[in-house]
Amino acid sequence: MKGPSTTSPQLPRHGRGHRHSPGSINYRANIDALKRAGVTDLLSVSACGSLREDMPPSSFVIVDQFVDHTVARSSSFFGEGLVAHVSMAQPTCGRLGSMVYGCADEAAIPVRRGGTYLAMEGPQFSSLAESRIYRAWGCDVIGMTNMPEAKLAREAEMCFLTVAMVTDFDCWHPDHAHVQVADIVRVLGENAENAKRLIRALAPRLREARPTPCPHGCDRALEGALVTSPGARSADMVAKLDAVAGRVLRL
Numbered sequence: 001m002k003g004p005s006t007t008s009p010q011l012p013r014h015g016r017g018h019r020h021s022p023g024s025i026n027y028r029a030n031i032d033a034l035k036r037a038g039v040t041d042l043l044s045v046s047a048c049g050s051l052r053e054d055m056p057p058s059s060f061v062i063v064d065q066f067v068d069h070t071v072a073r074s075s076s077f078f079g080e081g082l083v084a085h086v087s088m089a090q091p092t093c094g095r096l097g098s099m100v101y102g103c104a105d106e107a108a109i110p111v112r113r114g115g116t117y118l119a120m121e122g123p124q125f126s127s128l129a130e131s132r133i134y135r136a137w138g139c140d141v142i143g144m145t146n147m148p149e150a151k152l153a154r155e156a157e158m159c160f161l162t163v164a165m166v167t168d169f170d171c172w173h174p175d176h177a178h179v180q181v182a183d184i185v186r187v188l189g190e191n192a193e194n195a196k197r198l199i200r201a202l203a204p205r206l207r208e209a210r211p212t213p214c215p216h217g218c219d220r221a222l223e224g225a226l227v228t229s230p231g232a233r234s235a236d237m238v239a240k241l242d243a244v245a246g247r248v249l250r251l
């Protein structure tokens with residue numbers, strides 16, 4: 001979501017025609033490009049499996065926590081020559097969460113506030129044993145894309161929120177067949193209109209809220225996070241991170 005006087009750009013993370021697998025999406029390029037385009041608030045709308053009986057297919061869940069179980073992705077903009085440690089204690093933006101919840105309520109879209117998203121590596125779906133473990137861990141929904149997206153959005157000082165569109169019961173439910181792509185695509189199609197209504201309702205609310213700083217500090221996440229002393233910073237890294245971290249690097 002871009003600043004007050006602009007429209008809301010959308011970015012299909014799997015590329016046009018769904019060419020990128022969850023593990024091969026260039027998440028850093030996506031977040032960097034959005035930051036350069038002036039985006040301040042990022043709503044991640046994602047198809048997810050449900051790990052709970054009371055979050056059935058077609059329901060929407062406003063995710064507020066993540067368990068990152070991905071293993072093979074670049075999950076930070078920072079590293080050798082420019083080290084930073086941001087907090088992920090509250091990985092989603094509470095202000096964005098309240099706005100989305102209000103919009104869903106007004107638009108009579110069934111939505112649940114709060115849920116933990118298990119990010120798996122994929123691209124294969126989970127085994128029954130894995131699905132049962134994630135349920136035992138207290139996770140609510142499962143997907144393959146929101147990590148490292150949420151971590152990178154935090155490093156880029158964006159307000160970030162995931163709306164999980166539940167499409168299936170993964171493979172743990174004794175009364176439901178295990179998940180298949182065709183079911184996900186069908187349920188997504190049935191819920192596309194609700195997702196569009198939600199986003200349309202959110203845009204004007206964001207425009208009203210945005211002139212004020214984020215009350216949860218998402219837009220200041222890098223303050224106090226850089227540990228590499230100015231004299232030891234790699235000029236290359238500083239140049240590369242001009243959009244993501246320019247605000248604090250120029251201080």
Ligand SMILES: CSC[C@H]1O[C@H](OP(=O)(O)O)[C@H](O)[C@@H]1O
Nearest residue numbers: 022045046047143144145181184
């Ligand atoms: C097409 S089924 C599996 C695919 O769906 C989800 O993607 P997204 O989060 O972009 O909606 C899931 O994480 C998998 O990547």
Ligand SMILES: Nc1ncnc2[nH]cnc12
Nearest residue numbers: 047048049142143144170
């Ligand atoms: N069951 C599932 N596991 C992982 N990603 C998903 N996306 C939609 N359903 C999913």
